[in-house]
Amino acid sequence: MIIDGKKVAFLILEELKEKVKKFDKKPGLAVILANDDPSSRIYVASKEKHSLNLGYKSCVYRFDNSITQGKLTELIHELNENPDINGILVQLPLYSHLNESEIIELIDPRKDVDGFHPFNIGKLYAGFNPYAVCCTPKGIVKLLKAYNIKIEGKNALVIGRSNIVGKPVASLLSNENATVTLAHSKTQNLKEYTKNADIIVSATGKAKLITSSMVKKGAVVIDVGIIKQDNGRLVGDVDFEKVKDVASYITPVPGGVGPMTIACLMENTFELFLLHNKR
Numbered sequence: 001m002i003i004d005g006k007k008v009a010f011l012i013l014e015e016l017k018e019k020v021k022k023f024d025k026k027p028g029l030a031v032i033l034a035n036d037d038p039s040s041r042i043y044v045a046s047k048e049k050h051s052l053n054l055g056y057k058s059c060v061y062r063f064d065n066s067i068t069q070g071k072l073t074e075l076i077h078e079l080n081e082n083p084d085i086n087g088i089l090v091q092l093p094l095y096s097h098l099n100e101s102e103i104i105e106l107i108d109p110r111k112d113v114d115g116f117h118p119f120n121i122g123k124l125y126a127g128f129n130p131y132a133v134c135c136t137p138k139g140i141v142k143l144l145k146a147y148n149i150k151i152e153g154k155n156a157l158v159i160g161r162s163n164i165v166g167k168p169v170a171s172l173l174s175n176e177n178a179t180v181t182l183a184h185s186k187t188q189n190l191k192e193y194t195k196n197a198d199i200i201v202s203a204t205g206k207a208k209l210i211t212s213s214m215v216k217k218g219a220v221v222i223d224v225g226i227i228k229q230d231n232g233r234l235v236g237d238v239d240f241e242k243v244k245d246v247a248s249y250i251t252p253v254p255g256g257v258g259p260m261t262i263a264c265l266m267e268n269t270f271e272l273f274l275l276h277n278k279r
């Protein structure tokens, strides 16, 4: 079965829209774009569009490469203090002259809508409730649950160990009582691991890394990868056409994990809004 991330994301967004209508005050999301990567520009535009669709207050700060660490620091401090802003998102990567980890650590963890602040990451790893859970990993677990896919007791293999996808997905799946293996580019005999996995989450950005002979019959395959081919087409890490005949569930690219990331960002913004307006 093909997992329809677009549909699940749509339902999350529709539900959010109804919830937001009940408040006079609106959730506020600030997005900072300080790089010249074309994909980042598209992602930021999409975040702005979705915020406005939901009736959020959306503030996008776009900078050219004359932006300094000092100016960005000032902006984060201002946004931390601004009561109309509930979520602050710094689109990564930043221009190479900027210090990414220093900027992320300046964000108030209660406004860290991406869940990248070490405080929130630490809570996630400890199995406590972070203020916000990283959007792509959260979206993946939501997708599995939307399709009633059992996680507890399953062998889950996460391929890729980035701070924004692989590591937090591994933590979330472990918190859901899967037995988790985390593979990466130095893993020997990847196939041995994929063949043993009930759930495979691939987040490498390597097109067709996962072929049908690597997947156990009936496994669940979640493809996080987004690779733009020379012909402009987007593909994932998985050889979708062949693996879909072996897997019990599989996400397509596009239309799988991607839409869930944005839906979870919108949900995180709303949850932080509720946190800030709790009496």
Ligand code: NAP
Pocket: 136, 159, 160, 161, 162, 163, 164, 165, 166, 183, 184, 185, 186, 187, 190, 203, 204, 205, 206, 209, 224, 225, 226, 227, 257, 258, 259, 261
């Ligand atoms: P990243 O920071 O580049 O990390 C890639 C990871 O894959 C690394 O841990 C790397 O191992 C591992 N890897 C690379 N080649 C491998 C191989 N042949 N076998 C096993 N592991 C390998 O990437 P990322 O930011 O996590 O993103 C991964 C992909 O997901 C990209 O295509 C990105 O565009 C996509 N993405 C999609 C969404 C979405 O919403 N759908 C969100 C975020 C990212 P090492 O650690 O050893 O280098």
